[in-house]
Amino acid sequence: MKKTGIVLVLMLIVVSVLSACSSNGNNSKDSSGQAGASTEPSKDVVKLTFWGGVPPEAGPQEIVDNWNKANPNIQVTYVRYVNDDSGNLKLDTALISGQSVDIFANYTKPLLAKRVSSGSALDLSQFTDYGIDDKMGPGAKEWAVDDKYYAMPTKRNIHFVWMNKDALDEAGLPVPTDWTLADVEKYAKALRTDTRWGYAMFPFWRDIVSFDGSLAVQGYVKEDGTSNLGAPIVSEALQRQYDMMHTSQVSPPISLIETTKMNLIAEFLGNKLAMLNAGEWVFRDANNGKDYPRDFKVAFAPLPRITQEQDDFRYLGGLGDALAINAKSEHKEEAWQFLKWYADGGMLPMAKGGRIPASKDADQAKALELLLGDSKDKYDVESLQRILNNDLPTFQVTLPQEVIDIRREEFDKYYIKSQSLADTINNVVKRHNDYMKRK
Template sequence: MKMKKIGMVLLSVLFTLSVLSACSSNDNNNKESSGQASSSNGSSKDVVKLTFWGGVPAESGPQEIVDTWNKEHPNIQVTYVRYVNDDSGNLKLDTALASGQSVDIFANYTKPLLTKRASSGSALDLSQFNDYNIDEKMGPGAKEWAVDDKYYALPTKRNLHFVWLNKDALDKAGLPVPTDWTLADVEQYAKALKTDTRWGYSTFPFWRDIVTFDGSLAVQGYVKEDGTSNLGVPIVRDALKLNYDMMHTSKVSPPISLIETTKMNLIAEFLGNKLAMLNAGEWVFRDANNLKDYPRDFKVAFAPLPRVTKEQDDFRYLGGLGDAIAINAKSEYKEEAWEFLKWYADGGMLPQASGGRIPASKDADQAKAIELLLGDLKDKYDVESLERILSNDLPTFQVTLPQEVIDLRGDEFDKYYINAQSLDDTINNVVKRHNEYLKRH
């Protein structure tokens, strides 16, 4: 009787295990058929959904890019989310990354922000992929985007910074298109081009100093051999004084306070013939080629960025490569995101060329990119000066200063520009705050 009971128990256990095994098998099959399993883990039938965050308006190329990809890759569908590339927009992206919102791929537009995201664990170390040689594809400029000698993002476009000029105004004033000049030269040009209804020269407040003395500090170094700040060197003072004079002495540039309080759209001012020269970059093409919203009757010429002084022989030009695209380290679909990123870099990004985003990859169609850039508007540009800018093999740099230092020095510079403190106090405060930062780090 006892043996009979044991046998019945064993039969019961075996039956239960059989049922559980069947349920488990059916449950796994259900997961795979319902799309819950990751394509990275071997299921070829699932439709993977990726979200790509970038700063370019969807209608300016990104939507066409993802539509083309989605048509060619039915099993990997990409949705584009636009974030504005400013302080609030970057905070929105960082919050999404930190809180686990849907972000698989994201664009980085400055090295300090990429470094911050790599340090926080948000950007994936791309060295785990060995089927794409970033240095070979993008050239030596790619190294400027490496963080601790590793790539956490793939730089995808040629970064072009230069000065936009009203060619008709130059011709009327009898001025040639500059090929090598200084801030003092800029001021002289601006005086000749300024009218009662048009400013002579301006740049975006954020770029005002980065494009001048940082071109030398990138070579000299931001920190001295003794570990203290190098932000007090004469070239910093010279650049601040020259920019200040254009705003307040010769009054050829709109003051920063006016730009910020009126939310002045400098691109619209330039295209509307209310600003003769704009220190900017290739992104302005997005609006310059939009004659419906920004009609203009003048031709645009292009000049390289100005140095601070003629003696600034170590000057490097802000440029190199840009639009560094990263993969979220927490994405469930890293391999699929990588496939999209390679395709994007090698030519998928071409629909953005009309807005000035020229692919950096040697495998992208450069001739097609230039054709898209100008379209049927060649008569609206001084093509000779544009080709000179595009073909210039000038030494370039990326801003490597930590974002916190950029912000603190910007605070002090703005106080000087709005007459809230003297130039001496500005330099002293910047050096002091930078040294405090260095002690903390």
């Protein structure tokens, strides 16, 4: 009987515990006796992951914080990937392997096209409540792939040459308003010192800025179906850039920049580089007086032509930061809601780092105010306004990423003196033709 009694007691304890657990569940009653009371949101919280190339502290974290505060049922987490070869590989691997990516930023058209062909980017035409062409203007079309939008361009691309205004004044040089690569070399020679380079450009766009604007007009392929990458303008640009690195030695060689991991922005802001071919993204560091203190004023010049007679020159620019939705995302509708909000003004916190919204419904006056911040006296505002207000013809690179990689491989051999200019051009043309035959 003792054993039977013990068993009965244990059974009663188990029943009591289960009953208590049940009374503390989601179907519990509150103190007023009403069923269903809970501290959880009324709907399940949707979690989105947004991948972008801008450091979180330069605006993206504030953006997602603003969204999350206003949208408790759709919470966004920002993941930063570095916008270079290894960073883009990291994003592509995440997209293909099914890692958590709902929204991702694309910074070049070839990389977007590659992601579209792999099935990673969602066709946005299924959403009919937002007119990308109307909001962003005709420049948006440059981001269409096969006449469809798989990503929404969200910012104005502004590329120009950052210049040390104090150094210009000391050398008696005016701020250029229309110049060539030959002019750049002349300026660089005058500004070069024992402790300061004259001019530099980022390795990641060394083969794009100079001549692709002309090829965008001429066509990358001739009428006979063969490569036009051997056009005279290409040789002219390569020769000019090579001379600045190795003949006049006013520019750091690309090999030096890459092997030493030279921070060109820090070099410029630290008065170790007089002119930097860059873009609006440098503002996020130029406005950071704590980490990059400087005692000189910055002026701005347009990108240089290759020759003065280059009447088909186009400026790298247009629109950028094209946001796409992962075709495999389980929350496409919610991601679309975030994209619309982001484009129409949600992205404004990044204006202080130079990212000006493209949407006509974004507050442009506020964007410009944030762009200069408290550092207005550190800039030659007149030359900046000249850049911002110029309605210059722009282009987006439309070559497939594989061809861009081919060009870079061959151009690098020339820049490090391992092959001649003639061999470089011949190899590029041959490999481009072989690529087109394969495709």
